[in-house]
Amino acid sequence: MAEKKFERNLLCIGAGYVGGPTMAMIAHKCPQYKVTVVDVMAEKIAAWQTDDLPIYEPGLLELVKSCRGKNLFFSTDVEKGIKESEVIFISVNTPTKTFGEGAGKSADLQYWEKTARDILRVSESDKIIVERSTLPVKTAIAMERILSLNEKGLNFEVVSNPEFLAEGTAIRDLEKPDRVLIGSKETESGLKARQAIVDIYANWIPKSNLITSNQMSSELSKLVANSFLAQRISSINSISALCEKVDADVREVANAIGKDSRIGDKFLNASVGFGGSCFKKDILNLVYLCETYGLQDVAEYWEGIVKINDYQSTRFVQTIMKAMFNTITNKRIALFGFAFKANTSDTRETAALSVTKKLMMEKAHVVISDPKAIKNAKNDLKDYGDDIEYEEDPYKAAKGAHAIAIATEWDLYKTLDYEKLYHDMEKPAFIFDGRNILDHEKLFEIGFEVHPIGRPPLIHFKEN
Ligand SMILES: NC(=O)c1ccc[n+]([C@@H]2O[C@H](COP(=O)([O-])OP(=O)(O)OC[C@H]3O[C@@H](n4cnc5c(N)ncnc54)[C@H](O)[C@@H]3O)[C@@H](O)[C@H]2O)c1
Numbered sequence: 001m002a003e004k005k006f007e008r009n010l011l012c013i014g015a016g017y018v019g020g021p022t023m024a025m026i027a028h029k030c031p032q033y034k035v036t037v038v039d040v041m042a043e044k045i046a047a048w049q050t051d052d053l054p055i056y057e058p059g060l061l062e063l064v065k066s067c068r069g070k071n072l073f074f075s076t077d078v079e080k081g082i083k084e085s086e087v088i089f090i091s092v093n094t095p096t097k098t099f100g101e102g103a104g105k106s107a108d109l110q111y112w113e114k115t116a117r118d119i120l121r122v123s124e125s126d127k128i129i130v131e132r133s134t135l136p137v138k139t140a141i142a143m144e145r146i147l148s149l150n151e152k153g154l155n156f157e158v159v160s161n162p163e164f165l166a167e168g169t170a171i172r173d174l175e176k177p178d179r180v181l182i183g184s185k186e187t188e189s190g191l192k193a194r195q196a197i198v199d200i201y202a203n204w205i206p207k208s209n210l211i212t213s214n215q216m217s218s219e220l221s222k223l224v225a226n227s228f229l230a231q232r233i234s235s236i237n238s239i240s241a242l243c244e245k246v247d248a249d250v251r252e253v254a255n256a257i258g259k260d261s262r263i264g265d266k267f268l269n270a271s272v273g274f275g276g277s278c279f280k281k282d283i284l285n286l287v288y289l290c291e292t293y294g295l296q297d298v299a300e301y302w303e304g305i306v307k308i309n310d311y312q313s314t315r316f317v318q319t320i321m322k323a324m325f326n327t328i329t330n331k332r333i334a335l336f337g338f339a340f341k342a343n344t345s346d347t348r349e350t351a352a353l354s355v356t357k358k359l360m361m362e363k364a365h366v367v368i369s370d371p372k373a374i375k376n377a378k379n380d381l382k383d384y385g386d387d388i389e390y391e392e393d394p395y396k397a398a399k400g401a402h403a404i405a406i407a408t409e410w411d412l413y414k415t416l417d418y419e420k421l422y423h424d425m426e427k428p429a430f431i432f433d434g435r436n437i438l439d440h441e442k443l444f445e446i447g448f449e450v451h452p453i454g455r456p457p458l459i460h461f462k463e464n
Helices: 019-029 042-048 060-067 078-084 110-122 139-148 170-175 188-201 215-246 250-258 279-292 296-323 351-361 374-380 382-387 394-398 418-423 440-446
Strands: 008-013 033-038 072-075 087-090 127-131 156-160 180-183 210-213 332-336 365-369 403-406 430-433 449-451
Touching: 008 019, 008 078, 019 033, 019 060, 019 072, 019 087, 019 170, 033 042, 033 078, 042 072, 060 170, 078 110, 087 110, 087 188, 110 139, 127 139, 127 188, 139 156, 139 215, 156 188, 156 215, 180 188, 180 215, 188 210, 210 215, 215 250, 215 279, 215 296, 279 296, 296 351, 296 403, 296 430, 296 449, 332 351, 332 394, 351 365, 365 374, 365 394, 374 382, 394 418, 418 440, 440 449
Parallel strands: 008 033, 008 087, 033 072, 087 127, 127 156, 180 210, 332 365, 332 403, 403 430, 430 449
Antiparallel strands: 156 180
């Protein structure tokens, strides 16, 4: 049978949380394009070809199945993919650098640079390169310069198109994004490349949601968006500490300020702290950028957001310690949730990890429960071996426990039978609600000692 002719060949390098879902959405919405996703990790590519995808995201499997094998393909053959495509999306990982100059703050661009070199070496025709990874400002320009040094006479246009999806709601975010940002050079060829990318998204996104800018504004907007989002969380978390001191209720404060249309009510839930692969890394990247340009005061301002986040998880464990009579050694503590947020299996930078490490330092007997993230949790905590227990069933995890600590806001935890859990726990039975998702008064009536975030605790056993 003759191979089907497609209008364009699109390639994505990097089949992770961004590359997989984004390209599946493009393939689904644009059957006229052939979409190929490549990655150096053969295991990951193999998983994308099964129903057991390498990442969990609501609606993703259905989306992938709707076009896999028709116009969506997964492969490890990076070179072939580059040769055959006119447009190359790059969504490789850009973690925080752990060594040398900028260690602990700047982005590690080794994976990014490797893709640039691969493209330069293998390409036989002009290409548009689309930056999907989050990168330091001016990376697009630097990459364009490197690529233009080719001796084959090829033209490469580098367009910045940062991804704003949130894990857990990625499919909805990709289908109906608040905006898609496309930054290019403002030369004739740059504007032509910009239009080519606009045309792809215009297949399903209204023109008014497709915004354009120069490359630097686009790159910087991604760092700033994540820094502002994280700032909201650290702001309300810092206030939660004050609420606990003055007997205010952070939920009431959040509700009152959120009604102000200038402030808005989103991202005002106090919690044990933000996680995920991006917030901390992107803020630190912004901090490094400010330091590089000598803006020390600006850098310190943004760095404070990360400090408050660390403070919040430390405070959570301090609350556990203090409430449980200053010792948790050998006490069974069931940690409900390990994913960095609900509806994902992703555990990168999860607050649950720092909480677990602190509990282990106090020699607690930690049991981790999570509906989707046990596999990743085991990998993150492999150094602890059998010292940590893993139990997907929350009832089994809490059986015989002295305390339950909620670390992820899974809906599941709102609907558990807390009478039954209480019955099976050691007494006094403690609940530390690190996400403020439970009915604290009801738990107190059942008999629990209840410690929310940013609200006075509900305790039966007063010290005097
Ligand atoms: N995860 C998110 O929610 C999110 C949201 C917006 C933006 N981002 C940004 O998108 C980028 C990717 O993030 P992610 O979460 O998808 O990362 P990820 O680690 O899930 O995926 C990156 C993939 O790239 C592959 N890769 C690395 N170098 C490669 C190479 N030379 N050739 C082929 N494949 C290669 C890795 O094997 C990995 O599978 C990052 O810059 C991140 O900051 C992430």
